[in-house]
Every structure is written in structure tokens, then in C-alpha cells.
Amino acid sequence: AQTVTQSQPEMSVQEAETVTLSCTYDTSESDYYLFWYKQPPSRQMILVIRQEAYKQQNATENRFSVNFQKAAKSFSLKISDSQLGDAAMYFCAFSVYGQNFVFGPGTRLSVLP
Amino acid sequence: KAGVTQTPRYLIKTRGQQVTLSCSPISGHRSVSWYQQTPGQGLQFLFEYFSETQRNKGNFPGRFSGRQFSNSRSEMNVSTLELGDSALYLCASVPGTTAPNEQFFGPGTRLTVL
Numbered sequence: 266a267q268t269v270t271q272s273q274p275e276m277s278v279q280e281a282e283t284v285t286l287s288c289t290y291d292t293s294e295s296d297y298y299l300f301w302y303k304q305p306p307s308r309q310m311i312l313v314i315r316q317e318a319y320k321q322q323n324a325t326e327n328r329f330s331v332n333f334q335k336a337a338k339s340f341s342l343k344i345s346d347s348q349l350g351d352a353a354m355y356f357c358a359f360s361v362y363g364q365n366f367v368f369g370p371g372t373r374l375s376v377l378p
Numbered sequence: 379k380a381g382v383t384q385t386p387r388y389l390i391k392t393r394g395q396q397v398t399l400s401c402s403p404i405s406g407h408r409s410v411s412w413y414q415q416t417p418g419q420g421l422q423f424l425f426e427y428f429s430e431t432q433r434n435k436g437n438f439p440g441r442f443s444g445r446q447f448s449n450s451r452s453e454m455n456v457s458t459l460e461l462g463d464s465a466l467y468l469c470a471s472v473p474g475t476t477a478p479n480e481q482f483f484g485p486g487t488r489l490t491v492l
Contacts, residue, residue: 300480308466310483356421358481365434366411366470366481368421 267292269359269369277375278347285332286342286372288357294318298360299333299340304371305353313355316340344374352376380405382484384469390490396457399487403450403471409433410452411481412444415466424467427452456489464491 268291278284290299301313316324316333323331328348332341344351357369383402391397403410411434412424423436427446444454450471456463466488470481 298480302483307485309485310468310470312480312482315480364409364426366423368413368423370420 267294267359267361267365267367269357269367271355271357271369271372273372274370275373275375277377278344278351279377280347280349282347283343283345284347284374286344286355286357286374288340288342288369290338290340290357290359290367290369292338292359292361294361296361299331300358300360301329301331301340301342302356302358302368303351303353304356305350310356314342347376349376349378382469382471382482384467384484384487386487387485388488388490390492391459392492393459393461395459396455397459397489399454399456399467399469399489401452401454401469401471401484403452403469404482407471407473407482408450409472410446410450411470411472412452412454413468413470414438415468415486416464421468424454459491461491464489 270289297318299316302310303313304310314324314326314329328345330343354371356371360366385400409428411426414422425444426434430446441457446452466486468486469484
């Protein structure tokens with residue numbers, strides 16, 4: 266069974282600074298997908314970034330980037346130039362063939378002005 | 379395209395009652411998944427429906443059931459409600475192909491059991 270672990274229940278960052286959220290996972294699959302979702306206080310979960318395991322290049326979406334280490338089964342999210350609107354719960358998720366999504370427990374990120 | 383919609387947004391029930399929650403996926407999406415979110419347990423997978431068939435099921439008691447209609451709309455039913463069923467219930471849809479599709483989430487239904 267796949268598992269996703271987020272070892273940081275809470276994190277904080279100063280506005281305009283950079284923060285990295287950690288995620289590790291466990292799977293015997295070789296082809297899969299990883300995602301970071303954001304859930305702001307309004308509760309609508311939205312996709313931040315995704316990574317396909319067969320791609321070695323790390324995904325980037327504007328201020329958000331990942332450090333994907335397949336051998337180590339690590340998938341961290343880096344947020345650069347943090348903004349107040351980045352404050353939210355962040356969930357790391359894993360999926361095989363668009364099914365069987367497994368979510369981590371989440372990291373609550375606070376952005377300090 | 380309209381996003382995933384869930385109704386109702388808020389619900390208050392008493393122990394022993396039953397409740398039905400509804401989810402309308404994004405047009406064209408064939409897969410619908412349901413999650414229970416609580417502060418202590420995080421996001422727990424309930425079940426997934428694809429083309430009116432339950433494709434995957436989480437580890438929840440039989441009081442939790444669901445179904446999907448031919449238009450991909452899905453309903454989730456909880457019978458004999460318990461206090462511990464108080465949670466945010468999230469619905470998510472996926473197009474249903476084998477592409478790396480992410481899940482698109484609805485705003486959730488906040489269920490409070492008194």
C-alpha cells in the first residue's frame with residue numbers, strides 16, 4: 266500500500282522569504298504521479314503543482330517548485346517570495362494512473378508580515 | 379467550465395439520523411471520489427466511482443455508501459449518524475483517463491452531528 270508522510274505539521278515563513286515543505290512517500294510502483302495541493306482557510310482545495318515520476322526534471326509553477334528525488338522517495342515543495350495568500354494547509358498526494366489518490370496529513374503554513 | 383459543486387454546503391443533523399450529500403463533477407469528468415476531512419485524521423478516502431461503478435473503497439463502515447448516476451453526479455449517504463461523523467466531506471472529480479489527471483475538488487459539505 267502507498268503511504269505519504271509529511272513530517273512538519275506546522276511551518277511559518279516571513280513574507281518575501283523562501284520556505285520548503287517536506288514530503289516522503291512509499292510505493293513499489295515505478296510509474297506514478299505526485300501532487301501538492303493547497304487548502305486555504307476558505308477550504309477549497311486547489312492544485313499547486315504536479316510531478317510525473319518518469320520525468321527527471323523538477324516541476325515549476327511560478328513561485329512554486331519541487332525537489333523530486335525518486336530514489337529517496339522524496340518530494341518537497343519550495344515556495345519562493347512567500348506572500349500572505351500562501352497561508353494554507355498544504356497536502357502532498359500520490360496517485361497511480363489517476364486512481365488511488367493517497368494524501369499526506371498536511372502541513373499548515375503561516376506567512377508572517 | 380463550471381467547477382465541482384457540492385450541496386448542501388452546511389448541514390446539521392442529530393445522532394441516529396441519516397444524511398445524503400450530493401456532488402456534481404466538472405462536465406466531462408467520469409470519476410468522482412469522496413473524502414472525509416477531520417482535524418485529527420486529515421483527509422480520509424471514502425470511495426471512488428467511475429462510470430456508475432464503485433472502483434475503489436476506503437476503510438469506512440457500511441453506514442457510508444454512495445452511488446453515481448449516468449450523468450456522473452454522485453451522492454453519498456451516511457446512515458445512523460454518530461457524533462464522530464462530524465466532518466468536512468469533500469468530493470473530487472477526475473476526467474477518468476489514464477493521464478496524470480489531478481483531482482478537482484469541490485468546496486465541501488460541512489456536516490455537524492449533534
